[in-house]
Every structure is written in C-alpha cells, then in structure tokens.
Amino acid sequence: MSTAAGAALLLAAAVVCSSADGESEARRRAVPAVYVFGDSLVDVGNNDFLPPPAPRAGSPCGVDLPRAIPGGRTGRFTNGYNLADIIAQRVGFDMSPLAYLSLTPQASLDLLSSHVGANYASGGSGILDDTGNGTITLREQVKMFADTKATMIKANKLGNNRVNRLLSQSLFLISTAGNDFLAFGDGRATRSDASAYIAKMVTTYLKHIKELYRLGARRLGLLDALPIGCLPGCRTSFGHDDACDAAANSLARRFNALLRLEMASAKAASMPGMEYSIASIYGIFSDMITNPELDNRLQEATSACCGGGRLNAELDCSASSNLCTDRDGYVFWDKVHGTQAAYQRAVAAMFDGAAVTKFTEPVSFGQLITGKQAAPVAVLDKLERPYVDLEAEI
C-alpha cells in the first residue's frame, strides 16, 4: 500500500517535472512538431523493428551518441546524430522525434497532442514501391502519418481546426531518392530509359507530397539526392579507379533538377499556401568532397571511416570493421552514409540565409521555419477528404 502510494507520488512528481520542462522547451521551439519521412539519412530506428532484408544500423553505428539514448539501440546509420536529429535540434528539439515503430503506449499518447512529431523514415527505402525490399516504402510512411492524423483528430477534443493549425506550422522533412538509383546497378533500370525512370520518380514523389499537403503539411523541407557517384561504395564498385562515377552523379543531378521544376509548378498549380525549401545535399556534399580545404576539420572526403577493403568501402560497416579514430575528420561514415560531422556542416548550410540560390531554394530552411504564416485553417478544412490510395493515380 505505502509502496504503491510512494510510486504514485513519484509518478506524479515525474509528470509535473516533465510538463514544466515541456513548457520551457516548447517556448524555445520554432515549430510545434517535426514529422520525418524517407531513408537512412534520417531513420532513427524504425528498421530495428523490421525483419531482414531491411538493413539495420548495428554497432558501431551510434558510437558517438550520448549513452542516455533510450534502449541503447540507436538505429542511426552514422556515428552520431543524423540529419533528422540535427535539423530537429536547429528548431529547438533535443533530437529527432522518436521512430514511429518504437513508440511506447505513453509516447503514442504524446504524439496525439500534435506537439511532438514522429519519425516514419526507413533505411533503404526510396520513392518507388519497388525500391528497398522489406523496408517501409514512402507510400506506407505517408499512410502511417494519415493514420496518426486521424487518431489525433479523434483524440483531440478541440477538433480538426486545432490539429490542422498545429500541423500547418510543423516541419515536414523528407530525405529520399538515393536508393531508387540502385535500380541502375541491378538491372531494373537502364541508362537508355533513365529519363522515363527519373520522371516516374518525380511524379511519384509529387503524389506523396500532395497527399501530405492534403493532410495538412504546409512547411516542407526536402533533401535532394546526394552525389551518389562519389559515395565511397560507388567509387570502389564498377572498377573506375576509385574516382567518382560521373554517370551516376549525372542521374542524381537530372533528378534534382526535375524535382525543383515540378515542385515549383505543383505548388503554383495545386498547393496554395505550401511553403517549401529544397536543400541541395548534392551541392553541399560535392563542396565537401571537392574542396576539403573549405573546412579545416573535414579533411578525409574519399574513404569511409568504418568498413574494410579499398577506401575502407568495399565492406559494410560492422562490429569487426576498421574504425577510424578521428571521426570528425571524415565526410563519410561508411560506404554510403555521412558522418555526424558532415551532417552538421550540411545542416548549417541549409539554415544559412546566405546559402539561398547556392544550396537551398526557393528559401533556406531558416526562412522556411521563421517565414510566412501557413495557410488559414479554412483552406485546410475544405481540403479534407477521405484518404485515397495513391496507387490508382500513379
């Protein structure tokens, strides 16, 4: 009895403390919540809950994260914080919102307040349903968010308007496309049908973005495709002497250019009130790779920190890998992912207003967060209609 009462008191104290903390935290946040979609550049552990062949971020991934991260499994495909974490930190959170599949019953309740956000990203996934066997496809991630929103509205006594207002002010972050290019390596796509394949990627991406818009997203941050040909794992495949694969980079650039074009016209044609920024991860990483002298820390821009073989990039990063010691001096953590240090530099560039036109367009991430108010609630409500499966339209 007394133990139970003591426990109840402790719980009550914990609730009071956490809500006090929550309030002061909420005050320094620039947005009510962050919702994250996409691939391993932003996954914070969803894949830990998927069976193979979905890739998992095992040790030594996460080696540089604070040990206090719950569960010990970090689920991040890098040595420390990933792009979702660092972007969330820039807008006032401790790190990325939790992986959706990791939510405890209490965390699920917190999510329904619309003041927390969630991370639906899945390492290995792409834009297309055929990309990333066994991962959570972008289509499924958007459907999970649709389910989240429906539950928010049911749970929120103040109704649709309040939920829509909070969602319209929240940051929706998507990092995808990189894995779709694997189709050119395994024969599902060829150079001769590259235009059609890239067009299909962009069309499908826009369908998913329009669905997020319909669900209330009004502040959208997109990360474009990396210079995939300069990833250490790409340099060491196909036998091109460890140089960047120019043809692979050209595929990424063509996708990135078409995405900018189609996003601008889709906003003008059918997404009034949508504010967005496309960050050129391509440009930011190209800069780090070709001009290492611009950053006196990030000097190693060719080989991977964790792996094995040539450029430390012929083998996957695993517990038995060669691990570099100066991890802040490497651009690449393993054969495909950046280090926390590279991601920090990338996020600094995305938020820098002076980077507009160089690394972000039409506005920087900083302007996206502090910029114009999102669409009035009335517009959002008019757009409410039942979830339609996107399949039919693609």
Ligand SMILES: *[C@@H]1O[C@H](CO)[C@@H](O)[C@H](O)[C@H]1NC(C)=O
């Ligand atoms: C997907 O993975 C499963 C399990 O490893 C395998 O049986 C199946 O053949 C794979 N499908 C494709 C299309 O590669």
